[in-house]
Amino acid sequence: MDEIVSGGGPLVLDGGLATRLEAYGCDLRGDLWSARLLADAPELIRQAHRDFFEAGADVAISAGYQASVDGFTSRGIARADAVRLVARSVELALAERDAFGSGLVAAGVGPYGAVLADGGEYTGNYDLDEDGLYRWHRERWQVLTGSGVDLVACETLPSLAEARALARLLTETPGVRAWMSFSCRDGEHIGDGTPMQEVVAELAPLHAHGSLVAVGVNCTAPRHVPALVRTVAAAGIPAVAYPNSGEEWDPLHRRWSGIGEPGEFGAAAVGWWRSGAALVGGCCRTGPEHIRSVRTHLGRFS
DSSP, X not given: OHHHHHHSSOEXXXXXXXXXXXXXXXXXXXXXXXXXXXXXXXXXXXXXXXXXXXXXXXXXXXSOTTOOHHHHHTTTOOHHHHHHHHHHHHHHHHHHHHHHTOOEEEXXXXXXXXXXXXXXXXXXXXXXXXXXXXXXHHHHHHHHHXXXXXXXXXXXXXXXXXXXXXXXXXXXXXXXXXXXXXXXXXXXXXXXXXXXXXXXXXXXXXXXXTSEEEXXXXXXXXXXXXXXXXXXXXXXXXXXXXXOOSOEEETTTTEEESOOOHHHHHHHHHHHHXXXXXXXXXXXXXXXXXXXXXXXHHGGGO
């Protein structure tokens, strides 16, 4: 993994897990979103992972985005059962990877804002400071990093404070490797307004240490990706890029608008790779067809 990220060909990530589950007809309304299916339909989560592996993904991100111990217990689930559900997110991805025969598994770690279910993952408008975020993430982090995954995907982070909290946890768990990807408001700033250049400078020591394999962007409009990736690459850090399809999410009316065409998405992925993205995939509204297009377009560089 390190050798690929450090200078080999691009590594293809999977697409939007929840998007795939919705394509199966799953109703993901409610605060638990796709995490509810860890209890109700784990076989569908495995199928979604399989679909992305078969489409050409090298890496599956586990169904942990909205899965947290506190999130489950607040819905009446016993704490021990909540811990088991968080662990199951990784177990399902590992089982499908082993059945497929190749690939890597990244434990999905969503932001605190995902559990708030109020759009906070795009703004960083939280009721917790860095210390509070560190404590909130800690139990889930310990469960996931002890699960046998290849690395951890800290994703859709909107704030520097949350990145700092996760960086503390990463420092405290020797041998664990992770990437951090941010939701960004434009081509220069993450969700809370912090310049990406400042974020990268603060995280650079973790990359130099070897525990942070990449920094980048996800759950963001594709048009912002090239500039953001170049900012990361300019600091000598491999970038990760898995934006939304190009459709726009309206949090007020809770719906998508626009068209995200797989062929155009795959063609754009070449530009992200050339800008410095060593890991490339898709986030919301991207399915196996988008990942197959990314694989086709990037295949000649592998």
